[in-house]
Amino acid sequence: MNLHTANEWRPQTVPPSTPVREAIGSVIYEFRWLAADTAMMAWRNLMHYRRNPETLMSTIAGPVMFLFLFNYVFGGAIGAGRDFNYIDYLVPGVLIQNNLFTVMNTGIGIASDLQKGFVDRYRSLPMARSAVLGGRVCATSLISFVSVYWTLAIAMLFGMRFHGDLLPVLLMPLVVGVFCFGVAWLSALVGVTVRNAETASASTFFITIPLTFLSSTFVPVETMPGWLQAFAEVNPITHVVNLCRNMAQGGPLESYAWITAFWIALLIIGVGTLATWSYRRIS
Amino acid sequence: MDNAIEVRQISKSYGKVVALENVDLNVRRGSVMGLLGPNGAGKTTLVRILTTLLRPSSGSATVLGYDVVRHARHLRSYIGLAGQSAAVDDLLTGRENIHMAGRLYHMPKREVQKRAQDLLEQFDLVEAADRSVKGYSGGMRRRLDLAASLVANPPMIFLDEPTTGLDPRSRLELWDVIRNLVSEGTTVLLTTQYLEEADQLADEITVIDLGKVIAQGTADELKHQAGSEFIEVTVRDAEETRRAAGVLSNFAENNECDINEEDNIASIMVEDGAPLMVQIVRSLDAEDIAVANMAVRQPTLDDVFLALTGRTAEEAATESEQDQD
Numbered sequence: 001m002n003l004h005t006a007n008e009w010r011p012q013t014v015p016p017s018t019p020v021r022e023a024i025g026s027v028i029y030e031f032r033w034l035a036a037d038t039a040m041m042a043w044r045n046l047m048h049y050r051r052n053p054e055t056l057m058s059t060i061a062g063p064v065m066f067l068f069l070f071n072y073v074f075g076g077a078i079g080a081g082r083d084f085n086y087i088d089y090l091v092p093g094v095l096i097q098n099n100l101f102t103v104m105n106t107g108i109g110i111a112s113d114l115q116k117g118f119v120d121r122y123r124s125l126p127m128a129r130s131a132v133l134g135g136r137v138c139a140t141s142l143i144s145f146v147s148v149y150w151t152l153a154i155a156m157l158f159g160m161r162f163h164g165d166l167l168p169v170l171l172m173p174l175v176v177g178v179f180c181f182g183v184a185w186l187s188a189l190v191g192v193t194v195r196n197a198e199t200a201s202a203s204t205f206f207i208t209i210p211l212t213f214l215s216s217t218f219v220p221v222e223t224m225p226g227w228l229q230a231f232a233e234v235n236p237i238t239h240v241v242n243l244c245r246n247m248a249q250g251g252p253l254e255s256y257a258w259i260t261a262f263w264i265a266l267l268i269i270g271v272g273t274l275a276t277w278s279y280r281r282i283s
Numbered sequence: 284m285d286n287a288i289e290v291r292q293i294s295k296s297y298g299k300v301v302a303l304e305n306v307d308l309n310v311r312r313g314s315v316m317g318l319l320g321p322n323g324a325g326k327t328t329l330v331r332i333l334t335t336l337l338r339p340s341s342g343s344a345t346v347l348g349y350d351v352v353r354h355a356r357h358l359r360s361y362i363g364l365a366g367q368s369a370a371v372d373d374l375l376t377g378r379e380n381i382h383m384a385g386r387l388y389h390m391p392k393r394e395v396q397k398r399a400q401d402l403l404e405q406f407d408l409v410e411a412a413d414r415s416v417k418g419y420s421g422g423m424r425r426r427l428d429l430a431a432s433l434v435a436n437p438p439m440i441f442l443d444e445p446t447t448g449l450d451p452r453s454r455l456e457l458w459d460v461i462r463n464l465v466s467e468g469t470t471v472l473l474t475t476q477y478l479e480e481a482d483q484l485a486d487e488i489t490v491i492d493l494g495k496v497i498a499q500g501t502a503d504e505l506k507h508q509a510g511s512e513f514i515e516v517t518v519r520d521a522e523e524t525r526r527a528a529g530v531l532s533n534f535a536e537n538n539e540c541d542i543n544e545e546d547n548i549a550s551i552m553v554e555d556g557a558p559l560m561v562q563i564v565r566s567l568d569a570e571d572i573a574v575a576n577m578a579v580r581q582p583t584l585d586d587v588f589l590a591l592t593g594r595t596a597e598e599a600a601t602e603s604e605q606d607q608d
Contacts, residue, residue: 033389040386046373049375051415121370121431124334126359127387 034128040137042142043238045109056104059143060096061149067158069219070094074277079221084249085253088137091155093217094245095176097238099213102144103184104204105210106136107191111200113222114192129140130276131138133192137272144184145177145216168247175247182267189275211237216245286314287439287470288333290357291499293342302328303494305342310472310487312438315465317485318474322475326474327367330443333472334364347439360388363432363440367447371416371427378412380402381431383521388435395434402430406460422453426478429460440464446480453542458483478584488584490591497591506582508590509537516567517576524549530566534559547575 049056070078071087079086108131114120122132136214146173152160152173190207191200214228215221215237232238240263243256288310292409292535295303303325309370310316317324333346344351349358378399385395403412406426411419425445427428432440442461448452461484465471475481481488484504490498490505498505514534519526520546528540528549535551541548552558558578567574580588 035385038387040383044375045378048374083399104486116370117368118370120331120336120366120368121364121384123361124362124364125338125384125387126356126389134411240412 011237013257028273030128034131034134037127037131038134039136040127041131042138043135045136045139048109049139052283056143060150062101063094063147064154064276066098067151067155068088068093071158074218081134082220085161086157087155087158087160088249089220089245090218091152091160092172093212093241094155094250095151095244096179096241097208097212097217098151098182099144099147099176099180101207101239103137103140103148103180104187104208106140106184107187107189107194107204109136110191110198111195112186112197114195115197119282124192129280133188133275134155137181137188138142140187141177141184144180145173148173148176164246164248164250166230168250168253172244175240175244175260179264179267182264182271183268185272185275189271189278190197192275192278197209211235216241236260239263262268285311287314288316288344288346290329290333290344291342293329293332293339293344295325295332295340301494303332303429303589306491306494306496308496310470312470312588313465313468314486315461315473315484317472317481317488318472318491319476319478319481319488319588320474320491321476324491326491327443327540328494329491330441330472330474334362335359338601341514348440360435361437361535363435363437364443365425365432365441366443367427367446370426371419371431373417374415376413377413377423377427377430377530380416380427381434384431385434390435391398395598397576398436399433402433404543405463407456420453422449422456425449425453425457425481426460434462435471437469442471444476447476454480463511466553473554477586482584489581490588498587502584505584505587506603510588511552511554511582512556513550513582513590514553514556514563515548515576515580516563516574517546517548518572519575523547523572525571527567530570530572531563533566534563550580 068089071091075086075090080091086138113132120133123129164172166224186207187200187204190203194200194203215232215235217237221238223233236259239256239259243253243260244252245251246256286309288308290306293303293306294301306325306329308316308329318329320326328337332339333344333351335351335358338352341493346358347354348359349355349361351358371377375383379520381399385398386392390398403409404427408423408427408430411423412452416424419427423440429445435478439448445461446457449457458480459475459594460473465484470582473480473484487499488505489496491526498508500508514531514532516527518524524542524544524547528542530537531549531551532540534553536553540549540551560577560579564574
């Protein structure tokens with residue numbers, strides 16, 4: 001693009017609507033800038049973590065706390081009389097829960113940007129508008145993906161072992177990462193909708209806690225009363241956690257995989273589009 | 284194409300609330316337009332429309348020849364906006380903030396680095412350049428915000444209340460920065476609640492009140508519109524002030540004399556002050572009133588605002604704050 005100094009400026013003619021071939025070129029051009037702008041915004045958000053490392057506290061300490069609490073405090077009771085090692089059962093659940101907490105920061109950040117009038121600056125720039133959301137989503141998703149390995153390391157110290165085949169075990173963190181990328185878009189939608197950091201933070205709590213506890217995250221669903229089982233059975237978290245669990249420990253994958261894939265697609269394509277659309281509409 | 288901005292009959296309403304009503308505005312290229320009005324007059328709404336952040340309800344506007352609605356995306360490459368709320372990122376350094384803005388204008392990396400250094404020097408931010416913005420003073424944040432909005436050398440820049448909330452020294456510094464911009468040929472549209480600021484910086488002033496343009500012209504023209512000049516006579520005590528007022532009211536355009544009892548000043552509005560001075564001195568002398576000081580005063584923009592709206596700028600601001608509550 002051309003940059004003019006004030007004195008060189010002359011009126012530009014707006015490019016006329018382009019024929020198909022040029023349209024393809026312009027799509028590639030747009031996509032390139034979308035990627036560059038998103039990367040820039042992600043960089044900004046990653047710098048926030050670097051300058052304010054305490055915001056990572058819950059991501060780092062969360063898995064240690066939950067693994068300790070559930071394995072040693074509740075583990076004896078939950079695992080008693082069952083044919084599995086509770087820590088093996090527990091880890092995928094803690095992984096998903098902790099990563100949900102991490103990516104749910106997406107919306108809080110977006111809401112606080114909107115609150116501070118920061119977004120006006122971005123919207124007056126020639127950058128891709130969706131990059132403001134995309135950048136945050138990518139930054140939190142990246143952090144959450146890296147934290148998978150941290151959680152697994154802690155879990156292995158606590159005695160967790162993999163019993164699944166090599167390929168599913170290696171792919172399991174990726175499933176967690178992609179699912180959380182989708183949930184990050186949900187959080188972005190929350191942030192754009194409430195436009196207030198405190199409200200976003202509170203809504204996060206009310207979304208994450210019921211979804212993770214009323215599922216197979218910590219206990220087998222069969223132990224719940226029937227009406228609760230009915231909810232837990234349709235809760236997407238149950239399916240993702242079961243998929244990750246069977247990938248790590250061996251077990252049937254297919255049915256969980258399809259349902260998880262459906263939810264991931266819904267979150268990324270459906271919710272992602274909705275969030276971007278809501279953001280564009282803000283005026 | 285001599286106009287950088289052409290606004291035709293722009294209106295904007297939110298439900299029943301009318302923020303702007305049939306606003307017309309032309310801004311010559313390379314000039315400074317001051318948009319003057321109290322809080323809630325519609326200044327920011329107009330700036331938001333012109334910077335493509337808001338769509339008008341009706342009417343049309345072009346900036347640098349681009350329609351603000353149809354060519355919004357192209358236009359954004361050629362404008363800079365420094366808003367009321369200093370949109371700089373607290374956790375990044377000054378340099379990083381400018382860098383980020385430059386990259387989002389899609390400037391090449393190397394060019395941004397060079398430009399960032401130039402701007403940091405120009406805005407006296409070199410020392411603080413690599414510290415995080417969290418520790419910056421209010422004035423520094425505004426300067427950084429302005430620097431970031433100038434990174435792409437935009438030929439048109441919008442400053443929305445650039446000095447609101449700044450201490451007097453920082454305000455003067457920022458004024459210098461803005462004057463420099465203009466000397467480089469940038470067109471500036473600035474909004475302000477401060478009459479003095481508009482008087483100091485703007486080539487032309489548009490007065491907005493309650494979403495409507497109520498006056499337009501140079502500072503001098505506006506002052507002229509307020510009508511007249513003032514003759515102020517300072518005497519020794521309150522009693523003499525009253526007597527002087529009796530004499531002066533005969534010379535006044537409206538046969539009225541304002542008394543400032545605190546400072547013993549009597550003042551009248553007249554068409555043309557200078558020729559009357561001698562006569563006034565003689566008449567006062569005949570009444571045995573000793574004149575301590577006598578001056579012809581041009582109307583200030585405060586007088587203009589009062590003449591145009593029937594209330595002072597401060598009253599208007601208070602009113603609209605109450606409206607908002």
